Amino acid sequence: LGKTWFLDRICKDELLAEPPGWLISRVDLREQPPVARADPDMLLGLLFGRTPSAVGLGTLRDIAIEIIQSRRPHLYVLDSAELLDARTAIRLREHLSPIYQHVLEGGRVSTRLAVIISSRQDDGWRGLSPDPRLSALPLTEFNVGVVEQALRDMAKKTDRNFSPAAYGRYADLAHGLTEGLPALLARCLQWIVEQEFTGLNRMAEPDIFRRLAGPYIESDLLTSESLFPGESRQG
Secondary structure (H helix, E strand, C coil): CCHHHHHHHHHCCHHHHCCCCCEEEEEEHHHCCHHHHCCHHHHHHHHHCCCCCCCCHHHHHHHHHHHHHHCCCEEEEEECHHHCCHHHHHHHHHHHHHHHHHHHHHCCCCCCEEEEECCCCCCCCCCCCCCCCCCCCCCCCCCHHHHHHHHHHHHHHCCCCCCHHHHHHHHHHHHHHHCCCHHHHHHHHHHHHHCCCCCHHHHHCHHHHHHHHHHHHHHHHCCHHHHCCCHHHHC
């Protein structure tokens, strides 16, 4: 929960824009039709900007060559991967493995290949094979320091500036309201901007908690997909 907001922060991180600059491709499966979610070849085409009729070893090698020739690092992001069944996830992972190996073999220092799979489930993504093994990075609660940095970033984007003490006070209030939950924090930040950063002490009031947390609880936490992951796909 909150993974899409977290991916937004990763993809827009200033470090990725530093020369030579990462080339980023992002696919959100919620925006794709069911036929694409069940077709690993089509998913590969969406990620790498291709329309292959069928994916073979030659296709995977050609993709790797294009990445190597770009002389730049590449980041491929797949959001809402819980919408894939285990078979499709396994097959897509089998596509990605040769591409990764070819890029490594190319030996170009300026070229890197990174893949982020954002999912509420790990069906089809776990295991040692095929290489490389994916690293599990659970999206846990954010601490006060992360909340304060998010507030600073938001203030900068909206042409505002506050004292360090104010940022600390606002961060404590926002963290107390959201308990660091990423999805709820995103709603809280949006509310702060809508309120023009005024009267933020109200975040300690029960009415504001119900206003921000109520829709989040009903639309995210109490959905069947959240309570029973994978059941809706199997039923």
